[in-house]
Amino acid sequence: ACNADVLFENTPVSYDDGQPAIEHISTALSTGMHAITANKGPVVHAYRELTKLAHAHKRKFFFESAVMDGAPVFSLWRETLPAAELQSFRGILNSTTNLILTLMEQGKTFEDAVAYTQSIGIAETDPSGDIEGWDAAIKVSALVTVLMGINLKPSGVERKGIESLLSEDIQSASAEGKRWKLVCKAERTDSGIETSVRPELLDPSDPLYNVMGTSSAVTFHSDTLGPLTITESDPGPHTTAYGLLADYINAVR
Known part of the structure; x- marks a missing residue:
C-alpha cells in the first residue's frame, strides 16, 4: 500500500496515446491521491476520463505546467473566467523553436542553433518533436480540449514545423524588419474548430513579433472579453516546477 497524498507525474510525453502517464495518473486517483502533471499526453488523450475519475474520488487532476511552463493558463479560465466561452487563441507555445529562430536571426546556422538548445537542456537528443511542430500541436490540442471543450488530437492539427526554413529566409526577413515565428492558432467555426501550427x-x-528566445505568449479571444494576452519571459525548469507546486497548493487548500 502507498500512503502518498499526491503523484507528480512528469514522464516524457507520448504524442500518440499519452501512455504510460495516463495509467500512472489513473492509478493514483483511484487510490486516493491527487494527480499533478506537466505531461501534455494525459490532458489530450484522457482529460475527461481522468477528470471524472478525480471527481469520483474527491481528488484533483491538475496540469498547469503542461502548457507555458506554469504560467496561469488553465487556472485562469478555471478560477477567474466562469461562463466565458473561448472563441479563439493565437500564440507562440514552443520555446525551443522560438529560441532556434532567434539564434538564426543572430547569425547561427540551423544546426548550430539546434545544438545549442540541446546543450542547455531544452531540446531532446532527437529534437524532431519540437522542430517538426509536434510539441506545439499537442499544446494546441490541450488548450482546445480543456478550454474550448472540443476533443482534439495532435494529428488533427494542421502542422508544419521550422525544418524547411533556411538561414537565408531568416536573414532576408530580418533585412525587411520582419521575423519568422512558429505560430499556433485555433478558432471556432460553424463546423467546429480550425487549428494550425506553422511558420508565419x-x-x-x-x-508576437517581440517574443524572443525561450519566451512564449498566447492571446485569447472570448465571447465576453476582448483580447487577453499572457506572456512568459525566458522560462526555465524552475517555472515548470512552480506550476507543479501551485497545482498542489490549489489541490489541497
Missing part, C-alpha cells in the same frame, strides 16, 4: 512571417505590428 510577422511584421513589427504583430504582438
Whole structure:
C-alpha cells in the first residue's frame, strides 16, 4: 500500500496515446491521491476520463505546467473566467523553436542553433518533436480540449514545423524588419474548430513579433472579453516546477 497524498507525474510525453502517464495518473486517483502533471499526453488523450475519475474520488487532476511552463493558463479560465466561452487563441507555445529562430536571426546556422538548445537542456537528443511542430500541436490540442471543450488530437492539427526554413529566409526577413515565428492558432467555426501550427512571417505590428528566445505568449479571444494576452519571459525548469507546486497548493487548500 502507498500512503502518498499526491503523484507528480512528469514522464516524457507520448504524442500518440499519452501512455504510460495516463495509467500512472489513473492509478493514483483511484487510490486516493491527487494527480499533478506537466505531461501534455494525459490532458489530450484522457482529460475527461481522468477528470471524472478525480471527481469520483474527491481528488484533483491538475496540469498547469503542461502548457507555458506554469504560467496561469488553465487556472485562469478555471478560477477567474466562469461562463466565458473561448472563441479563439493565437500564440507562440514552443520555446525551443522560438529560441532556434532567434539564434538564426543572430547569425547561427540551423544546426548550430539546434545544438545549442540541446546543450542547455531544452531540446531532446532527437529534437524532431519540437522542430517538426509536434510539441506545439499537442499544446494546441490541450488548450482546445480543456478550454474550448472540443476533443482534439495532435494529428488533427494542421502542422508544419521550422525544418524547411533556411538561414537565408531568416536573414532576408530580418533585412525587411520582419521575423519568422512558429505560430499556433485555433478558432471556432460553424463546423467546429480550425487549428494550425506553422511558420508565419510577422511584421513589427504583430504582438508576437517581440517574443524572443525561450519566451512564449498566447492571446485569447472570448465571447465576453476582448483580447487577453499572457506572456512568459525566458522560462526555465524552475517555472515548470512552480506550476507543479501551485497545482498542489490549489489541490489541497
